[in-house]
Every structure is written in C-alpha cells, then in structure tokens.
Amino acid sequence: MKPTSRAFKQNAHEALGDKNLQEALSDLEGGFVQGRLNAVNKLPEFDQLRDAGRDIKHHVLENLDVYLEIFEEKVVANGGQVHWCRSPEDARQKVLELCRSIDAKTVTKGKSMIGEEMDLNHFLEGHAVEPIETDFGEYIIQLADERPSHIIAPAIHKTKEQVADLFHEHHQKYGKSARLEEPRDMLDEAREILRPKYIEADVGITGANFMIAETGSTVIVTNEGNGDLTQTLAKMHIALATPEKIVPTLDDATTLLRILARSATGQEMSVYTTFSSGNKRPDDLDGPASYHVVILDNGRTDMVGGDFNDMLTCIKCGACLMHCPVWTAIGGHAYGWVYPGPMGSVLTPNLVGLEEACHLPNASTFCGRCQEICPQKIPLPRMLRKHRENAFTARLGPPQERMGIALWAWLAKRPALYRLATSLATGALRLMAGKRGSLKSVPLAGGWTHSRNMPTPQGGTFMQQIKAKRRAGGAP
Amino acid sequence: MKVAMFVTCLVDLFRPSVGFAALKLLEDAGCTVYVPEAQTCCGQPAYNSGARDEAKAIARQVIEAFEEYEAVIAPSGSCTGMISHHYPALFEGDEIWGPRAEALAAKTFELVSYLTDQLGVEAVTAAYQGEVTYHDACSGLRELGIRDQPRKLLASVDGLNLSEAPERDVCCGFGGTFSAKYGEVSGAIVTAKTAALGSTGATTVLGGDLGCLVNIAGRLQREGSPISVRHIAEVLAGMTDTPAIGASDAEDGS
Numbered sequence: 037m038k039p040t041s042r043a044f045k046q047n048a049h050e051a052l053g054d055k056n057l058q059e060a061l062s063d064l065e066g067g068f069v070q071g072r073l074n075a076v077n078k079l080p081e082f083d084q085l086r087d088a089g090r091d092i093k094h095h096v097l098e099n100l101d102v103y104l105e106i107f108e109e110k111v112v113a114n115g116g117q118v119h120w121c122r123s124p125e126d127a128r129q130k131v132l133e134l135c136r137s138i139d140a141k142t143v144t145k146g147k148s149m150i151g152e153e154m155d156l157n158h159f160l161e162g163h164a165v166e167p168i169e170t171d172f173g174e175y176i177i178q179l180a181d182e183r184p185s186h187i188i189a190p191a192i193h194k195t196k197e198q199v200a201d202l203f204h205e206h207h208q209k210y211g212k213s214a215r216l217e218e219p220r221d222m223l224d225e226a227r228e229i230l231r232p233k234y235i236e237a238d239v240g241i242t243g244a245n246f247m248i249a250e251t252g253s254t255v256i257v258t259n260e261g262n263g264d265l266t267q268t269l270a271k272m273h274i275a276l277a278t279p280e281k282i283v284p285t286l287d288d289a290t291t292l293l294r295i296l297a298r299s300a301t302g303q304e305m306s307v308y309t310t311f312s313s314g315n316k317r318p319d320d321l322d323g324p325a326s327y328h329v330v331i332l333d334n335g336r337t338d339m340v341g342g343d344f345n346d347m348l349t350c351i352k353c354g355a356c357l358m359h360c361p362v363w364t365a366i367g368g369h370a371y372g373w374v375y376p377g378p379m380g381s382v383l384t385p386n387l388v389g390l391e392e393a394c395h396l397p398n399a400s401t402f403c404g405r406c407q408e409i410c411p412q413k414i415p416l417p418r419m420l421r422k423h424r425e426n427a428f429t430a431r432l433g434p435p436q437e438r439m440g441i442a443l444w445a446w447l448a449k450r451p452a453l454y455r456l457a458t459s460l461a462t463g464a465l466r467l468m469a470g471k472r473g474s475l476k477s478v479p480l481a482g483g484w485t486h487s488r489n490m491p492t493p494q495g496g497t498f499m500q501q502i503k504a505k506r507r508a509g510g511a512p
Numbered sequence: 513m514k515v516a517m518f519v520t521c522l523v524d525l526f527r528p529s530v531g532f533a534a535l536k537l538l539e540d541a542g543c544t545v546y547v548p549e550a551q552t553c554c555g556q557p558a559y560n561s562g563a564r565d566e567a568k569a570i571a572r573q574v575i576e577a578f579e580e581y582e583a584v585i586a587p588s589g590s591c592t593g594m595i596s597h598h599y600p601a602l603f604e605g606d607e608i609w610g611p612r613a614e615a616l617a618a619k620t621f622e623l624v625s626y627l628t629d630q631l632g633v634e635a636v637t638a639a640y641q642g643e644v645t646y647h648d649a650c651s652g653l654r655e656l657g658i659r660d661q662p663r664k665l666l667a668s669v670d671g672l673n674l675s676e677a678p679e680r681d682v683c684c685g686f687g688g689t690f691s692a693k694y695g696e697v698s699g700a701i702v703t704a705k706t707a708a709l710g711s712t713g714a715t716t717v718l719g720g721d722l723g724c725l726v727n728i729a730g731r732l733q734r735e736g737s738p739i740s741v742r743h744i745a746e747v748l749a750g751m752t753d754t755p756a757i758g759a760s761d762a763e764d765g766s
Contacts, residue, residue, distance in 0.1 A: 048697050065679050361683040365700040399694050401687025401701070402560060403650035418601075424562030437693065441558055445566035448521075448552040449573060458525055473760035474733045483692040487699025488730035491526065491758030498519050498528035502535075502547050 037155040037183070039388045041372035044395035051366040056195050061364055068358040071302025072409070078304075085295050090412045092288045093349035096280070097340055103249040103282045104331075110252025114314030116327035124154040127332040131156060131241070131274060134328055135165050138272055140238035144230075146256060146263035147171040148243030149187055149352065150276040150332055152374045153387075156241070167241075168233050170262035175226055179206045185368030187375060188300050188354040193367045230262070240270030240324065242312075244277040245352070246292065247329065250285040253313040254329060257297065257306035264310050273312065273324035277331050280340075280348040292351055295411040300353040335387050343422045347382045349412045356406035356416060362399055371396060378406035378416045385423050394432045397423035455499055462493040513631075516546045516581035518574070518620070520591045521553035522722040523743075527757065530722060533749035534587040534623050540749075541631045545585075550577040554586075554594040560688055564602070568609075571599050575612050583630070584620040587745050588721050589652020592622040597655050622652055623745060624720055628661040635668030638750035645677045645714035646744070647705075647728060649721035653681060662720060662744050669747060675712040682708070686727040702731040710739060716756070718744045729757040 040047065051057055076082045096103055108118040119134075121127035131154070135143060143160060145151065145167050157167045157178065169178040173191035177184060179202045184190030191199070196219060203222055204215040210229050216222045234240075242263050244254040254275040256263045267273040283289050297303040316323030339348055357363045357377030368376035373384050373393065381396035397420040406416045427433055428441075447454045469475055474489035484490055515538060523530045538545045555570030574595065578584045586592045599613040606613075627633040646666065652658035666674055685691065685701025706728060709717050717732075717739060719725045729741035740756035 045694070045696075048694070052696060052700050065682070361685060361701045361704075362694075362697055365685075365697055365704070399690070399697065401650070401683045401685060401690050401698075403683035403687070404654040405650070405681065405683065408654055421560065421562065424560070425564050426562070428562030428564075437561070437689075438563075441561045441563050441689075442566065445555075445558045445563060445570060448555070448558075448570050451550050451552050451573075454552045458521075462525055471760050473755055474730060474758035476734070481692060483695030483698075484730070486695040487734065488702060488727065489733040489758060491726050491729050491733070493526045494528055494754065496528060498524045498531035499547070499549070499551075501528050502531065503549075506547075 037152060037374060039373040039384070039392050041384065041388070041393040041396055044370060044372060044399060047370035047372060048366045048399075051370045056198055057193050057367050060193050060195050061367055064358055064364050068302065072299060072355060072358075073302075075298040075302040075304060079298065082295070082298065085291060086411050086413055089292045089295050089351070090349060092283055092291060093280075093351075093412060096282055096284065097345060097348055100279060100282070100337070100340060103284055104279060106249040107247055107252055107282055110249065111314065111327075111329055114252050114327070115317075116252070116314045116329065119328060119330045121330060121332045122334075124332065124334055127154050127276070127330055128156060128159045130330055132160065132163055132165070134272065134274055135160070135239050138238055140165055140272070142166045142168060142233065142237045143239045143241055144168050144170050144234055144237040144266045144270060145174070146240070146242035146258065146266045147174050147190065148241065148276045149184070149374060150243055150278060151241065152184060153332065153334060154276070168230070168237065170230055170234070170266050171258070172223060172226060172260055172262075175230070176202060179203075183369065183374070185376065186354055186357055187352055187379075193369065234265040234269045237266075237270045239272045239274060240266035240268075241274045241276060242267050244275045244281055244329070245296065246289045247277055247282045248284075248286055248289050248311075249282055251311070251313055253311045255289055255293075255309065255311050257293070257309050259301070259307040261308050264308055267310070267312055267324060268322050270324055272326045272328065273315070274328045274330060275312065277329060278336055279331055279333055280336055296351050296353055299355040299409070299411040339386055344382065344386050344419055346414050347379070347386070347419060349414060350379055350383075351412060352379075353411055355409050355411065359405045359409050361401060361403060361405075378420070379414075382416055382419045382423070390423060390427055390430065391432055394427050397421075397427070398433070455497065458497050459500055462495065462497060465492050466495045468492075513543045513582055514546065515543045515583040515585050516548055516578050518551060518554070518578065518584050518586040518591060518595070519547065520586055520588045520722065522726065523587055526726060527722060527743065529751060529754045530587055530743040530745050533743070533745035533751045534585070536749040536751065537623065537627060537636070537745060538585060540636075541627055541633055543631075546581060548577040554591040556591065556594045556598075557688055559594065559598060559602070568602050571602055571613065572609060575599070575609070575616050579612060579616050582619065583626070584616065585623055585626050586620070587623040587743065588723075589622045589649050589656050589658055590721050590723060592620055593651040593655035595620045622656055622658060622720065624665060624748070625656060625658050625661045628664055633665070636665055636748045638748055639670035639672075640716075640747045640752060641671040642716055643673050643675055643712070643714045644716045644718055644747075645675050645709050645712040647677070647684065647709065647717055647719035647724055648680050649719055649724045650683050652720055658720065662718075665748055666718070666744070672747070675714050677708045677712045679708050684724045684727050686723045688723065691727060698727075699731070702727050706731045706735060706737065710737065715739060717741045718747060720744050725757055733758050
C-alpha cells in the first residue's frame, strides 16, 4: 500500500472535519479504556505478566534465527511449508503462486495487518482471485473499499448508520432489501451471507498472533470464529506472519495471551483462540489439505539490535491507539499507512522510510500514556524522539522549524542575550495586547492561535524582576 | 536548606507571579532560595525536536549553574522531568557529564511534591474562594508520580472545594512545539480537555505546569468561558491578586 503520511496535516484536517468519524470516536474512554482498566484491575499479577511477556519477546529477538529455524523444521515435520519473503511484493507473489497451484477462485480472509502491508486484496483482485474478508470489521471496510483505521478494530471509524447504509447497498444482490437498524441484525445478516463462502472458498488466509517454535503452530485470536471457519473449511490454509511473531513454547504463548486480550479489548481471553499445526491428518475430521506460513520481513530484521529493537516486542493489541490523544482525535487513516497511533508512528518510518513518514513521530504530545499502558512496556516516546533526532540530523521536515530551534538554542546558551531577547518579546506582546489578557492572533504563531488564544505575558520577566527586588532587598 | 529555583522559561516569560509564589512557598517552608542568573531553559524544546546536540549544550549550562546547590526546585513537572529523567539519558556513557547529570537529577524536584515529600509540608496558610478542579500534567503524573501531593495541599486551603474532572490522565494537547506544529490536532485535544474540566462546574482550573495551563486558558478564552486558570503555586501561596492566566485586568482581579 502506498503511504500518504506526507499529507498527515491535510489528512488530520479532513479527519477533524468528518462528522461521522468524530461521532464514531466519541466515547472510547468510556468503552475500551475503561474496559481494559477493569480487566487489569481484576488480575493482581498483570504487571508481572507484562514483565514476563516482555522478557519472552526480548529473548526471542536475541535468538531470532534459532527459533525461526526450529519453527520451520516443526512446520515441515507437521506436513506444512514455510515461505520466507523479504518484501511485500515477494509475499504477494508467493500467495498468488500458492493460490494458482490449486487453481483458486475465491479466498476467505481472517484479519491480517500483514495482508494490509502487502495490499493483498487489491493484488488478488487484479489477478482474478476474489478475496472475501470474514472479520466483521474487515468485511465492513471491504464493502466501503477502505483501510483499517485501527489494528484490532478496523472499522471503528464507521458509525452504525454508515454500516447500515453499506449493508443496504451491498446486500441487495443477496435478496436482502431491508435496511437494518440493529447491530445484532447486521451481524446476523453478514454471517448468513458469509457462511456459504467459507465452504466455497479454495484458500483461507489468516494472520498469526504468534508462531510457536516448539510445536510449529500459528495462533490466531478472534471473537467471531471467522478465523476458524476460514482456516479449516478451505482446501488450503495460508497464515501470514512476520519474523518477530515467534515465541519459543506453548507456555510462552499462553503468557502473552493472558495480557493480549486484556490490553486489546478488556476481555480475559478472546472468544476463540486457535492453534493451527499443519494440514488435515488422516484421523482428523476436518482441516485444510495444505498449510503454508508466509513470513514477511519487510525490514523488520534490520531493526533487531538497533534503536528500534523494542518495537519488535509489540503484540499488536492496539491499546496505545485507544489511549493516544492524537489517534483518538483524528482516527487511524490520517497516519497514511497500515499502522497508526503510537506503535505505527514508531514502526512506519522503519518500514516505509523516515522521509515519507516524518510527520508521524512528530505528531505526538509525548504524554507517555502509550508506554504506561503498553503490555510490553515498549518505550514508545523514547523511540519517537529517536526518529525526531534522525530526522533533524538528516535535515528532514520544514527548514524553518529546524532553524527556529537552532536559533532559540543559540540564544538559550547565552543567558545575557537571552534576557534581552525575552524582555523585548514579552514587551512586544504586551504592547500588542494592550489591556487584553489574551490575543486571538499572533505573528508566527498561527498554529497555536488556530483554535485558542495566546495568553499575554504579565509583563517584565521573572529574572528582571527578581534581580531588581533582590538588589533592593539584599536577599540571596 | 539552601535551594536553587529553576524558574522555567514559561514562568520567566509569561507569568513571573508563579515564580514569586514558588519563592514564598519555599521560604515559608524554611528554605533559603537562590535564583542562579545563568539559567534560561531546560532544553526540552530542542530535545523533543530531535536537536540532541543543542539540548546537551543547554543541559551542560544548567548543570554548571545548579550543581553547587543542595536541591533544585522547579514549578513544573515537565522541566523537572527533563532534568531528573532525561539529562541522565542525554549523557549516558559520558564519563564526565554522565555523573554530573546523575548528581543533579538526584536533587532536582518539582515544587509541590518537594514541599510535601521532601520537606514534609502538610498544609499551607492560604484562602481561595470557589470550586476548583485540578489538571494533572502528563510529565509530572507519569515521570514523577505527582497525583496526590497537590491535592493534599489544596485540601488545606480555606474556602477551596476540589471537584475532580473525568479523564484526568488524558493529555491536554499542549506537547510543547506540538501545539504550534500541529495546531489543529492540538486544538481538538484541548477542546476535549476544556469540556472535561468544565463538566465539573469548577470556576477555576489549577495545575502545576504552565505549558498545559496556557494551552487550557487560551482555549477557554477562545470559547468565551468564564473559567479562570491559575498555577497551583499562586493559590497555595495566597498570591491570587494578579489576573488569572490570559484574563485582562478588568475581567479578573479576584
């Protein structure tokens, strides 16, 4: 997918003016945030589990090659295959090749952000393979021809009314002419339409929340059971993953599962947690005839051991998005690529380049709430700042901002000159303000005064005043 | 106790009365307060803009100006966090400046939590009439663990009633240079914040960081709100005779 992160400001402007989006994002604090808090408060050892989960992922990153090789051996022993793909293009071609190997016409899909990285749906459509999203949220945005705006709640930017309209428009061909009002009815209608498609599908593509080296399994978590139907009813199951999703053992996976759903949706466990270990065996009642794991790197292994290593410990719960004041104000599409919010603002510059994604690490208030609630305690603000440092060094971003900072820093290193400059500046603002306490516009501060006034200084800097007082009074 | 006050650039520029209130609170608690002349800013704007070398140069200047004192006190969680958390990170591995940054970090405190946690201040002698709500600034809250300390001292102010706002741990959208670079997004965030603060029915918003307060006050004024905004030090020191942040002389002299 081609990023539009350079247009972040324009994207954000449009998002802020989008009434439907703003309505859809209006009560996340009461919903997701409170839900997570309730779940966390019910588990006294939650914080220890976070540490344990983080340690597992760090251990994996230090031994990534070892565990990936073990995983491949196990998958092959189970009768499956692992395919290593460096770029999204490699991965797309591999998936298409697999589809063509069984002359596939339709593909059902569980939710996968790796699939988004590969722009898989459009690619398959362009090669006469019809992809059908089966996750309810993904199904909605496929109808709308949109992208996920959140990594676990892809259609969270849509209102109930928008979904009702979409279903009304797209379900007529199935003989469904009524415009539904209730979410439950919409879900039932989507299920009814999707059910035969699982059975007809040649290939079922899912993501993978984890790959387990010990057993050669991929793991998915869903709340709708769509992933299970996708991967068991099709002739071929393809799981899309990235290298850092590996964990050593089943026990490790369960440790991470205990923090994943709580952080993501406030559930103790997701409704379905499914372990796939290869294709249908002679004694199995069902299952796919073949099982493939496509592992897309897309620059991730270059991050191992570097400044952004910790980002690879992310378990994609999406909590940092829900807790981010920027994401909750503008939604996910404004970020312009697959991964939005704090985790996306760290990851995206690594995957698509800092020049393209320079806005993302800058568009943060550094409030630190993401790191506070991250199940893996990823130091997101620190890594956002590292991107800013790299951008500053590489002279990316608007030159006037760099020059402004350089000039200000030059002054700040010269206290006497700084005093003169600050007293002139406060004096000028006082003059402009007259008797007003705040100004509606100030030269060079259009960003600030766009939506708030600029309170004017009281007049006279503290350093001037204290100096005068102490000279008079003789205090320290 | 001989302490040095790190005034912070925003107090120096925008609201010297906060500096004098901080001075009074520290002196009332028995401190001898010095105000080193060689101070300008903690360097955070450079640090958060990715200008690491510039930030280090400013940090060295702060370290040199302040390291001789027994403690360094700032009326801001954000600037305190910069010195106590980020200076050591800036000079990690630097044999000369690393230990000096660590030493300064260990004795640098935010004003209100210094009074309660280090000096054991339980109450202040001050009066403020009205319904008040308190905005927790993110750096103070998350880097320094400041949540209960200001509330404890506010409880001792005569006539003051504190109503807690919803979504207390959500950012106000200031974010330093973020508020100018991404003014529209910042504006949307602060608009949600003023709604949350306003929902308490409070007539005054207090906080410990002037950055957030100037942001919140600027938005309230744009909305035409009668809510006034002050730094907590002004109320704790009983120095509320100046107009509130962004209020004109005529609007607010209480």
